[in-house]
Amino acid sequence: MRGALDGYxxxxxxxxxxxxxxxxxxxxxxxxxxxxxxxxVLGRVMPQANLDGVWNLVLACPDCNRGDGGKFSRIPAKKxxxxxxxxxxxxxxxxxxxxxTIIAQTAASPKERWEFLSRVYAAAEAALPGxxxxxxxREEATF
Numbered sequence: 672m673r674g675a676l677d678g679y680x681x682x683x684x685x686x687x688x689x690x691x692x693x694x695x696x697x698x699x700x701x702x703x704x705x706x707x708x709x710x711x712v713l714g715r716v717m718p719q720a721n722l723d724g725v726w727n728l729v730l731a732c733p734d735c736n737r738g739d740g741g742k743f744s745r746i747p748a749k750k751x752x753x754x755x756x757x758x759x760x761x762x763x764x765x766x767x768x769x770x771x772t773i774i775a776q777t778a779a780s781p782k783e784r785w786e787f788l789s790r791v792y793a794a795a796e797a798a799l800p801g802x803x804x805x806x807x808x809r810e811e812a813t814f
Contacts, residue, residue, distance in 0.1 A: 685729035706731040724776040745804035
């Protein structure tokens with residue numbers, strides 16, 4: 672999954688834009704984590720959402736995913752939901768091999784896909800209330 676997702680993220684963390692490597696760690700660039708945008712722990716209370724679906728997976732640097740102050744099982748701030756939607760739409764319109772999978776997991780039209788993401792995000796907020804997680808941007812935005 673790393674390689675397919677990295678085609679969009681171009682070697683940068685989904686959240687902070689730090690350099691990541693989708694193939695192997697180097698002394699300068701860590702191997703990325705495949706992160707569940709909406710935490711996997713929500714699967715117990717939201718089984719209908721298919722949180723293991725590609726629509727919900729992003730590449731994250733180890734610091735953002737599980738480092739000090741990392742996301743862990745928290746819900747990302749709303750600005751990241753908009754970024755996830757843009758990413759999913761990019762993969763669909765570019766006729767990426769994941770196109771049909773994302774459409775099947777979410778909805779047929781961009782409007783319906785945004786509504787799907789908004790509904791699932793709202794359900795996640797209800798299940799895990801509290802402050803949303805966010806991080807500082809570490810490098811220039813690349814996507």
